[in-house]
Structure formats: C-alpha cells, structure tokens
Amino acid sequence: MRKGLLLVAMAVVLLLTIGGVVVASSYKTQVDVQPLGGSSNGGYYTLKVKVLINYGYFGGTQPLGDAVVWVYGNGFHQNFTAPDGVAMFLLPAGNYTVFVTQLHYKIHVEVNQNEEIVLNYAYLVS
Numbered sequence: 046m047r048k049g050l051l052l053v054a055m056a057v058v059l060l061l062t063i064g065g066v067v068v069a070s071s072y073k074t075q076v077d078v079q080p081l082g083g084s085s086n087g088g089y090y091t092l093k094v095k096v097l098i099n100y101g102y103f104g105g106t107q108p109l110g111d112a113v114v115w116v117y118g119n120g121f122h123q124n125f126t127a128p129d130g131v132a133m134f135l136l137p138a139g140n141y142t143v144f145v146t147q148l149h150y151k152i153h154v155e156v157n158q159n160e161e162i163v164l165n166y167a168y169l170v171s
Contacts, residue, residue, distance in 0.1 A: 072101060074167045076152055081159035085138075092116065092134040092154070093161040096126055096145055101169045109166075113146040 081091060094116075096109040108130025116122040119139035124132040136156050143152040148166055 072099070072167055072169070074099075074150070075165045077163040077165070078154060079161050079163070081161050083159045085159075086135065089135040089137055090156050091159040092136050092141070092143075092156055093159075094126075094132045094134070094143055094145075095161065095163045096130045096132075096148070097163065097165045098168050099165050101167075104169075106165065109145075109147070112148070115144040115146060116141050117144070118142055 081093065083091075094114050096112055096114070097106050098109050099106045108126070108128065110126055110128040110130060112126040112130075112132075114124050114126060114132040116124075116134050116136065118141035119137060122134050122136065124134060126132045138157045140153070140155050143154060143162060144150070145164060145166075148164075150164065150166065152162060152164065154160065154162060
C-alpha cells in the first residue's frame with residue numbers, strides 16, 4: 046500500500062516538474078520590430094519604442110512608465126517613456142542602438158522607415 050502511494054506521489058511530482066519546465070521555457074524576453082507605415086517627415090523617420098514588463102503567467106504584463114531610453118548611432122537621443130510605456134524619436138535614416146537604461150537592454154535596429162519596437166521584457170527571468 047505504501048509503495049503504491051509513494052509511486053503515485055513520485056509520478057505527480059514528475060508530471061508537475063515537466064509541466065513547470067515546459068511553461069518556464071516559453072517565458073522569455075521578446076523584441077518585435079514592425080513598420081508603422083507612412084513617409085518620412087523632412088528626411089526624418091518616427092521610431093516608436095514601447096517597453097512592457099512581463100511578470101509571468103500570474104503577474105501579467107504592464108507598461109514601464111518613466112523609463113529612460115537612449116538611441117545612439119547617428120548622434121545621441123534620449124527620451125522617457127510615457128505612462129503607456131512608449132517613447133518616440135524622430136531620426137534620420139541609419140543604424141541605431143536602442144538602450145533601455147532601467148533594464149540594461151540593448152536593441153540594434155536599422156531605421157529606414159517609420160518603425161515600432163515592442164520590448165516585452167521577461168522580468169522574472171532577467
């Protein structure tokens with residue numbers, strides 16, 4: 046009787062462990078770059094950076110407000126995210142590095158059109 050109960054308990058623990066590994070492996074930081082459309086404004090393009098903090102399956106996702114965002118490569122630009130997690134930049138075409146200072150996270154992007162970068166940062170992993 047005890048051996049059977051112990052075997053069932055071990056099987057339950059094994060299944061929970063496997064389930065946890067599968068769930069944890071899909072939880073990671075994601076960067077998505079999408080074109081916004083439209084044309085340049087006097088040779089300048091709009092770069093929209095949206096920063097979201099992902100607190101996991103039970104914590105949800107929330108925008109990161111008042112974060113400092115640097116964009117450098119063809120000059121240096123700095124802006125703060127609004128309460129909705131968005132920082133906007135007007136940049137000439139070129140290669141840039143976007144750096145979210147609070148998260149110590151860098152993204153390399155080539156700006157040749159109006160673009161949006163969405164950083165969905167996995168807080169619990171980092």
